[in-house]
Amino acid sequence: MRFYFKQIKTANYKKKLFSKTPMAKEIETEQDFEHQPCPLCNERTLILAEREVEVPYFGKVYLFSMTCNNCKYHKADVESTEQKEPVKYEFDISSEDDMKVRIVKSSEATVKLPHLASISPGPAAQGYVSNIEGILNRVKYQIESAKEMEEDEDGKKNAKNLLKKITRIKWGQERQKLIIEDPSGNSAIISDKAIKSQLRVKVVK
Secondary structure (H helix, E strand, C coil), X not given: CHXXXXXXXXXXXXXXXXXXXXXXXXXXXXXXXXXXXCCCCCCCCEEEEEEEEEECCCEEEEEEEEEECCCCCEEEEXXXXXXXXXXEEEEXXXXXXXXXXXXXXXXXXXXXXXXXXXXXXXXCCCCEEEEHHHHHHHHXXXXXXXXXXXXXXXXXXXXXXXXXHHHHHHCCXXXXXXXXXXXXXXXXXXXXXXXXXXXXCCCCC
């Protein structure tokens, strides 16, 4: 997505100052580009937005988003302003306070919640700055959507049990491991409890 922004940047952009938000320490600037060609429907109804954000204990990142007013295509991503090495983070969720732990996730990251769910990279993958509760809410939404479409009673029962499990995790009544693997290095779990290690990337010959 960063490459796409470089391709369409012009001298005409809007620059704004933003106040502090829960997501990051300060949003310094935003650039908007309207009436761009949509990569999906090819209409010039795409709005591009780029924000530079200071994330405490991680550094500056770019937040990118593309939204088409015609076909409703949407894509978002996160990219550090510094070159990062492939990284793996592990975190044991054990209390309600852990819900507030800040998460930086790029579209190239794989999020794993063993025995619960996983979020894999792909064309529809999104990048964002959130927290552990936000990650669990995204997983909850996916399970609820799958439950509505499920016709098998056992499948519905399994989905219902997973939703109960997420509630117990959020209330600190059940422990859960969270793993984030990112070959781009643009992801992080920002906590002293998080275990950081180098991700070994497999080279496909």
